[in-house]
Amino acid sequence: MTEATQLREDICRIAKSIFDRGLTSGASGNISARLSDGTVLVTPTGHSMGFLDPARISHIAQDGRLLSGDAPTKEVPLHAAFYDTRAGTGAVVHLHSTHSVALSMLPDTDPDNVLPPLTAYGIMRLGKVQLLPFFLPGDPAMGDAVRGLAGRRSAVLLANHGPVVAGKDLWAAAYAMEELEETAKLALLTRGLQPKMLNPEQVRQLVTKFDVDWD
Template identity: 60%
Template sequence: MSDARLREEICRYGRSLFERGLTPGSSGNISLRLDDGGWLVTPTNASLGFLDPARLSRLDAAGALVSGHTPTKEIPLHSAIYETRASARAVVHLHSTHAVALTMLPEIDPRAALPPMTPYYLMRSGQTALVPYYRPGDPAVADAIRGLAGKYSSVLLANHGPVVAGDSLEAAVFATEELEETAKLYLLLRNLNPRYLSPAQVADLVTTFGLDLPFHEDHDHK
């Protein structure tokens, strides 16, 4: 895909996410890793709903700005995902309401922030890790993500929002949307003793669709 087409894709998906209320104001950012190891990334203080393809930040493989506007200050968290997940070609970071709300609940397991509620949550988002709060742009968040050793494609930043990787921009966007909808389901059903997928049902999904999940024995979300 040409550079121009990739830029248009970032803007198109960004606008879609913004128009559906998944990241307000100038929050959120998107990056796409290129074949030469460099990136295209959304600029700092830019609304995902009003991106200009020509103003997207173009970084080289070392993270230096080549062209475009100053990149988002969240570069460290994108970099940490790419460093630890070889399959990651795109990263989406939003401030979506339900996912942020989930991070504030006291019972959330940082190893598995959501229980196995639906097949498509596991198929698209996998399991989700929760990392502690760091101020936006703090390089320490990159260390926290590196500490996950690339086991998770979806990560929640406490009191901040989701960071989701995919093997394409489309996959990362779809996985982010699935994570937000699953967080919404969890909040709707919290304390109602819902029926989650059983270990056997999860194992069937893993076998059928070749899922690579960082399994944990304890999924207590009471």
Template identity: 70%
Template structure:
């Protein structure tokens, strides 16, 4: 199996795993990954994560021209913004995950640091997550908002919509976005309780020890 074919299979396998566990439903969500030659594979528009066809993934060449597969997701500006501003981005995943969307609608959430410091893992995998305002789905302004972060964030939360995460490869991006959703779920569960969160010193230790991107 060629590297391209293996990546296609891996994208569809991971997408189905996310779908099967209820992390995005129906025809929501989109996923993309860089190939070894620098081209891009993207989930097509209107497709379900549970039923992606490896042969029909949208395929863009290194110049950004669609050269194969079906028409891509309308959220291409989001994906392009991460690839263009983060040299380490090898994959991007966007979900309509229930708990993170719910957390985005709660009053008092810090837009510069969306997730509270409940466990070390979201800090280690995501750094700070930026909460962006609501945009109409497919609005190119979402991509411009990501570009405005100048590559400083690997993850954003689109208010009332869903999380978007870039990773070094497709597995890392999927693992990180699952951690985002898990942490948002914990935050919802602990809402109204006086939770013992990680201290600033503990957060700083994690950032230092695991070389986490963390703009103060």
């Protein structure tokens, strides 16, 4: 099996799992993965993540030209911003997951560090998650905002829209995205209940031991 064939099948498998568990709905959300030649496979526009066809996955060149497959998601500039600014990025996942979107709309959410330090894996897999402003869907300015972070964040949360996570490969990006959504859910469930969070020393130990990007 070729690299591209394997990635096409993995994208569809992960997308269906995400859809079946209600982490994104309708035709929302998109996934991309970079091939070793620098080109990118990305889910096509207007397609439900629960019913993707590997043969119709969009294959785009480094300059954004469509090489084969259906027309790509309009969020290609958002994905490209992570590939261009974070060395080692092999995949990007963007969802409209409910709890993350809800957290993005609350007035006391910290824009520099959206997720409270509730669990070890929330720190290990995500580092700090940056809250970005609201943009119209498909607006290239979303990509500009990610580029403005100069590679300092592997995950961002678009206000009133949804999270975007970059990972070293497709599975790492998917696992990190799920961790983001679960941590957002925990944050909402424990809101106002004064939960015992990880203290600064515990966070420091995690950051040091697992080499987490944290600034």
